[in-house]
Amino acid sequence: MKKLFITTPIYYASGKPHTGHAYTTILADVIARYKKALGYDVFFLTGMDEHGQKISDTAKKKGLQVQEMLDSVTKDFKQLWKDLDINYSNFIRTTDKVHCDAVQKTFSELLSKQYIYEGTWKGLYCVNCEENYTRDQAVEKEGKLYCKVGHELTEKNEPSYFLKVSKYADWIQKQFKEKDFIMPQARVNELLGSFIDKGLEDLSVTRTSINWGIQTKEDSKHVIYVWIDALLSYLSGLGYLSSDDKNFKKYFVDKDSEVVHLMSKEITRFHCIYWPILLNMLELRLPTHIISHGWVVTKEGKMSKSLGNIINPYDYINTFGSDAFRYFIVRQVNLEKDGIFSHDLFVETFNTQLANNYGNMATRIAGMLKKYFNNTVPTFNKNALTELDKKVIAAEKKLLSSVKDRIQHFKINPLLDDIQDQYNVLNKYIDDAKPWVLAKDPDKKDQLSNCLNILFTSAINLMILLSPILVKTSKIIEKAFNLQLNPENISKDWSGHKIDVLSPLFARVEKSK
Ligand SMILES: [Zn+2]
Incomplete structure (x- = not known):
């Protein structure tokens, strides 16, 4: 070892x-x-x-x-x-x-x-x-x-x-x-x-x-x-x-x-x-x-x-919360330059990266799984993938392929850049794929399944990658999603997995203190 x-x-x-x-x-x-x-x-x-x-x-x-x-x-x-x-x-x-x-x-x-x-x-x-x-x-x-x-x-x-x-x-x-x-x-x-x-x-x-x-x-x-x-x-x-x-x-x-x-x-x-x-x-x-x-x-x-x-x-x-503090510190650490600590920057980082990306993504996915699939991750159907699906999967693969190297070379902040980029990819995917429209069309059932399956797998991957930083939040996720955020579960096929109720994470904060 x-x-x-x-x-x-x-x-x-x-x-x-x-x-x-x-x-x-x-x-x-x-x-x-x-x-x-x-x-x-x-x-x-x-x-x-x-x-x-x-x-x-x-x-x-x-x-x-x-x-x-x-x-x-x-x-x-x-x-x-x-x-x-x-x-x-x-x-x-x-x-x-x-x-x-x-x-x-x-x-x-x-x-x-x-x-x-x-x-x-x-x-x-x-x-x-x-x-x-x-x-x-x-x-x-x-x-x-x-x-x-x-x-x-x-x-x-x-x-x-x-x-x-x-x-x-x-x-x-x-x-x-x-x-x-x-x-x-x-x-x-x-x-x-x-x-x-x-x-x-x-x-x-x-x-x-x-x-x-x-x-x-x-x-x-x-x-x-x-x-x-x-x-x-x-x-x-x-x-x-x-x-x-x-x-x-x-x-x-x-x-x-x-x-x-x-x-x-x-x-x-x-x-x-x-x-x-x-x-x-x-x-x-x-x-x-x-x-x-x-x-x-x-x-x-x-x-x-x-x-x-x-x-x-x-x-x-x-x-x-301590996770937000840990996250902000790691986000600001830069080996070459000094890191800036300001209240506004803290709040902005908290709102965009933790409340909007991490928290909202989890809540939205849990909400859609509840609404369309009775709290169960739907099946992944390889033969029904759209171009949008393929793009997300490719971006995911690219991110995962660089993780090990980033960690080996202590490049934690660049890793967080990659993770935030992937959140942007997922947000855009939801906007473009419009699962709420797919849900109204019985012919699009496979597409809806794939969309939610891909979203769930990708979001879990990102949560696994963030678990060394977001220690307390990861425990909440593990309980709500009924799984372990450990590396063995990266890109696991979650088809048929049952989740529990997730309460909102990282509530947005107004900028003025
Ligand atoms: Zn002195």
Whole structure:
């Protein structure tokens, strides 16, 4: 059986989950479900990054114990994932013992192999982003130095352990050129141009000035600093270096398992450079793909606290349902560009693609089956096909022939384009074939049967294709139509199939809120 290990980044546990987090997680869940439908054995990992100075500072500000705050933040994330039908296989927290153990053991291994050495770290640091800056990378404004997001940088000078990444600049460039290692390809040029071409500096991997993190076993003054800690969660989440590492062996070590890391573009650099180097030092395989998607932006720009444009997923989930939110997010995800989130666009997408196409189509077909065929799908008669019927069947075949390729290459949005096109084909088919006219003519009985049979089969196919996204709605359809929306039922002959009553789905919403 083919296998897939897919991950989201671990999310920084300093506040409530927002639409940006949901964006990556929904996409990962949808890919995982599509791959399962193709027969993959999937392990889907998500989790929380719970270490660092900002976390302990935030807890202090709120007057909470750090662990108490983390438990509450993690609870919010898990609740949102539950409400959004995110079907992860494991949820790793960097405060989990299995993770802390794996990080300490890995640090010791790297130290004993001399990939890590002791030195002094001098440089600029952003407390907010927990990121080191060289003088070159810092943004200067009126004599002061800022990080790229705009936080003021502090100067530091402290003992630190370093990871010898500088020797790997050539090696990593070579990996980048491997086909599809980093998706989309445009990201590779950004990385090569802005970063690697200048050469790599050894990476500071510990701090003595941070207290909330994993201490090294060798020297308790040193706390392992963000990236080694965070990146290793991809392995500890599979049980790496623990007494139960069967998932690690099955989904990571096994070369037949596809390893896919999904993330937003701003953290791609760390993943594409330090993660492969770290894996190489540990004599482990590299990921199959690192997929970097654009941001979800509003009219004001990237969602941020300072712009006050952060969208709370519940504003939409509570009004439109979690399926509509999942659908809209996947519809707007674009690997090359940023995806736009606006209320008007949400409502428009909801009305045209879910209410009109998905919902209305299902209701109309159920209505006609009730009216003309006593809730039973009529027989398909190959010898009585009209030109209109043949056109619809051909369009259907064309759509189905590209599905597998779309999914294999993570082209979910183009797949949705194809599906919406097919809905347009079916809507036009109903307008042109006019089943209500056929029903009045006893000589057109075969034509009416074929029309309803084709409509039912095609609509079910589209619902099967959308079931990895529309999780809750699919269950309603399965009950009403008395069938399973699974891949084995694609283009099944439904002649004689009995359906139950279908209530309306996705009621249209007026644009003004
Ligand atoms: Zn910053």
